[in-house]
Each structure stands twice: as C-alpha cells, then as structure tokens.
Amino acid sequence: MAHQVTIKDLARHLNVSVATISRALRDMPEIKPETRQAVLQLAKEWDYQPNILATSLVKSRTKTIGVIVPDLAYHFFASVIKGIEAEAIARGYSLLLTQTSELYERELINVQNLSRGQVEGFIISLSQETVDLDHLKRLQRKGIPLVFFDRDAQELDVSKVMVDNVGAAYEATKHLIDNGCKRIAFLAGPQSVTVSNQRLEGYGNALKDHGMLVEDELILHGEYALSKAVAITHHLLNLENRPDGLIVVSDRLAVGAISALKARNIKIPDEVAVVSFNDEPICTVITPTLSSVAQPTLDIGRNATSLLIDEIEDAAGTFKPEIQILKTQLIVRESSQRLK
Amino acid sequence: MAHQVTIKDLARHLNVSVATISRALRDMPEIKPETRQAVLQLAKEWDYQPNILATSLVKSRTKTIGVIVPDLAYHFFASVIKGIEAEAIARGYSLLLTQTSELYERELINVQNLSRGQVEGFIISLSQETVDLDHLKRLQRKGIPLVFFDRDAQELDVSKVMVDNVGAAYEATKHLIDNGCKRIAFLAGPQSVTVSNQRLEGYGNALKDHGMLVEDELILHGEYALSKAVAITHHLLNLENRPDGLIVVSDRLAVGAISALKARNIKIPDEVAVVSFNDEPICTVITPTLSSVAQPTLDIGRNATSLLIDEIEDAAGTFKPEIQILKTQLIVRESSQRLK
C-alpha cells in the first residue's frame, strides 16, 4: 500500500515546521498569507488528506455516531437512517452504520467495536433477541450517550424516540369497527417485543371502548416470519367463529395473512378486513392495496440524532434524557374500506 | 464525556510500564503469568477497551473496508451488503457503510472522508449521476484498492464483480418469445447506465437470433422512477401496433408498468407478458406474481469482498484485477407464463 502524504512530507518540502502546515491547512489567522498559499497549493497538488484517525486521537473527538439496527433491508430502518443521515450531516457528524441481523451476539459485538473510541454516541434499535442489557449499561457507565428508537429497553433511563403505538393500534381497530367488523383478531409479534405489546394494548382498549370482548383465541403471537403469519391466519380461519377483521403487527406479516386469505378465496375487505403497520411501499402494490399505519420515519431519525448530539455536546452536564412519542397516521386503502 | 480507561491508567495502578500492559493484553508469550493475570483481571474489572484509533494509527492498518452504494433502501444493495458483511467478518475486517442517494456529490464526499485513513479499500457501486471519475482515479494513484459491483466504470482497470446482464436479458427475451410474444418492448433505465445497456444488448441479440426486428419505438428509456414507468407503458400501449411482451429493467419499474397495464384492463400475461430484473420480494407479492431474473446477491458481495481483501493483503504486489461475471437465474412466475 502506497505511502499517504502527511503533514511531515509537506513540511519538509516547504522547509517549515509541521505546526505551520497544520495551522495553514486549518486557515488559522496568524499564518502569513504567502505561507498559507504555498501550503494550500502543495497540499492540493499532492492531494493531501488529513489523517482523521490522528486528528480524532489528538482531539479526543470523532464527531461520529454509531447506528445499530436489526436489519438494513427492512424498509423502516433504511428509511429512519435517511433521517439520521440528514440530521447528522447538517450538524457535522458522520455515521457508522451496523446491523445485527436480529442477533444479540452481533449487537454485543457492534456495541463493543464501536465503543473502542470510534463513536461519541449511539442510536440503537434493539435486536429481537436482546434481553440482557449489560452491554448498554456499560456504555452508560462510561458516559457514552445512547438514544433508542422503535425497539427500546424500558429499564434504561435514556432518550427515546418512539411512536404512539397504543394510539395507532386504537385508531386502526376503531377504523375496522367503523367499517362494520364485529370480531377482530390481532396477529402480534413475539411476546417480548414492546412495539407489538403496545399495539396489542391499543387494540384491547379500542375493543373495550366499543363494547367488544377481548378474546384470547383471537390474539396470536408469531415471529416476524411470513410462513408463521400464513399458518396463524389459517388457524384463525379454522376457528368455529372466525374473525371478520384482522390487525397485523407489520406489513411484512400482513402479506402472509393476505396470501392465506386469498388462498381460501376469502374476500378482502368484505369477509375479512385487514389493517397493518408501517406503510411500506409494498402496501400500494399488493392486491388489494393494504391499509396501514404510517410512521414518521424521517422525523424519528432526525429527532433521535438531534437528541443524541445535544447530549454529546452538553458541556454543562444539564442534559436530561427525553422521551418523544411521535404521532402516526392511518393510511386507508382497499383492504379495510368496505363500501356501505 | 467521561474519561475512558487507558493503558496508562492500568499501568499506574499496577505499577508496571504501559509496554507490559500492552503485551499482557495481547497475550504475548514473554509476559510472566502472574503479571498477565493481574493485567487481564484489572482490565476486565475496569472494562478496558483498547482505543482502536490509536492502534490503527500506530499499525497503519484499520482492517476496515469502505462500502459505497447508491441506496441502502434498495433491496438489491441491502442484500449484497449481507454478503459483503459475511465475508468481511470471516476475514477479520470491519465495514464502513455509506450511501450516496444517487448523488455524485455525496459519492465524492464519501470517498474523500473514508480515504482519510479510515479504510484500506473500497467496494463501490456508482451513483446514477457519476460521470467524472477523478475521485476514483485519485484512490488508484494513492494505491488504495477498489472493487466495483453492479454499476462500474469501464474506464478503470480494477476488479469487478458483475452479472451476465447480456445473457440474463437474452434468456428473459427468449422466454417471452417461447411464450408466444411477437412484439416485445424494452423499458430501459437511463442511457448512461451500463447495466441497463447490457440488458438492452441481450434483448436485441435474442430478437435477432429469433428472426425478429429490433424496433426503436419499442425501446424506451426512463429514469428509475415509478411515475416514469407508468407514463412509458401508457405510451407503448398507445402505439398503433402495440407490444404483447414487455421487459422491464428493474422490478421497481415493472410495478409501475403493471399498474398501468391493470389500469387499462390489459390481461397479463395473455395480452402483454412481463419479465423484469432483480427478483425482489415484491415479485412474489404483486398480482400477478412477477417473473424476474434473480441475481446472486450474496455471492456478489462475498466475491467482491474477497477480491478486495486479497488485493489489500497482497504484500508481493502480484495481484492483478479480476473481472468476475456471475450467472443469473430467471424465475418464472404468473406475469409471463402463458398457458398454451
């Protein structure tokens, strides 16, 4: 590997000290204009790039944020990352993006690697497997700030940017009730996932507020796997008293549910109406188009980043963790809109 | 921000030199077992993490690869990244993931930032806007290795992992011909995109080999935008002699084409058969399910990484750039399968 041009090379060639080079490159006012000119010109000519490792080391600052998400291929996360990126760039920070593939072990490794002086703070959405929080508590002990979004850990007193999942599910459920559904099932995620549980709660609240029963046989937990969603839907359809409405915890799983419904020639929305969450692009493409609750992904990313940087740059030590609950928006499409 | 534990802190507390700490932590054989024990225990107790910036600086090695893709939200790139990640981890390298949002300017900035001592090599898929290659030539001049995948620049003599787009399009076109299509249109990407042009070439070859004419009015270039695909499809349908087969350069655009066909009540595949490229998850979900050419994304990522690391670690200086052309696989679904 070729030798990179350093400040020393420039200094030697121009017969000045490295200190002068350093100052000239950073436009410090005390440098004589001719000197600065010469330095800048040579730097350009030799395509000098300052070594960011050295700068970070001496300044004890990297201006870099570590981002850890379950999977970059999930549209939701890719979309939140766009928000994170926008805010980070605007405030002069770089990103280190990593994914855990939903594995606790990879989350642990990513946190450890990045906390070896590489980042000044973390934005994290927990892996599905994560139960043990030691890796995150260690960050806190070291004073490295941390912000959660989407999948948090209740136990930790840190900033969080969440959406009002209870309210979102309430609205979705009410929407089905308004469209005449009498028996609404809920296809949930794993029992351990907060987001899923909150949506379940909103669903329950809506049923109760409208004089309907919350029935255990209508609440089923799957993993985040399409095949599981298909199986659960078939199970629901085999019930003696089958549901006429279905709330699915994610679009991804809703795709499975819809294919099961289609396979049995069940009319959507007339026999079973469906609403899900996330409003991924797929919702507009599937037949029937899928009603879904949209999350403000860009804002989630932007706000999480803003909170994190505020905390990083809080010299006074007065920063208090802040929990933001952003509003969602139900997008009604064919899968739930019954023509009365 | 709290002070991170350093080698110096450990040395002071144990009354040994930093050199001894450094050696003990890295399990060097010359250290006395008791000393090593004491060091390791204290390091654990204090949760010591070596500062990777310092290590990288002194070793002049980061064992990190920079990855630059147009958009992480494109399923294709997210999927290739999984392959890159797998190989990188296996060979002890880390990744720095960045996206350009298809902007040349962001590509330039990403290349510059990462080449400030942060990465030892790059895996790049060019942004749609990229024409000027100076930023990449500068990398070459500095001896920083570079591997392309998917979207390359012909001009540069570097390793590339591509797919046989000509062959893939030939197969897709032949498939439509075999299914009785007599007039096959091609919805291409921008004129400057190599991948699109290669597919166009395969399409032309197939037509010629089967005694069909290549007609300019049946070849239309769009941007990678859904609305554009819709408009182009309508235009095709308005032709005096309209096509009965359609090859679309990406699944994303095919979704637009299909929605235009549906809007005009054209039967797929009987009136117009459709095949596209990439085999994204959407193909199995859309109605009708979409025939598409699958790319070996994991292999693309793995092979690109393997080539890059081989070049990085090529002490002998004997590495020669290698161009790999991987095979694709046509996945036939409803949109192109006519029942004869």
Add this chain to the structure above:
DNA sequence: CTGAAAGCGCTTACAG
C-alpha cells in the same frame, strides 16, 4: 508570524 515540545493512546524494536 513561526518553531520546538509535549501529548492523544497505543506498539515495538532495543537493552537489560
């Protein structure tokens, strides 16, 4: 306006 020196957190010959 410029330079010598110390230091960021490590590693590594060299000496003992």
Add this chain to the structure above:
DNA sequence: CTGAAAGCGCTTACAG
C-alpha cells in the same frame, strides 16, 4: 520477563 524510548499523524499551549 520488563522498561525506556521512539514513533504513528496530528494539534496546541508556550516562547520567541
């Protein structure tokens, strides 16, 4: 088996 010293590529008081 261990330590002192030099050095990776920078920045920054301090002195002149």
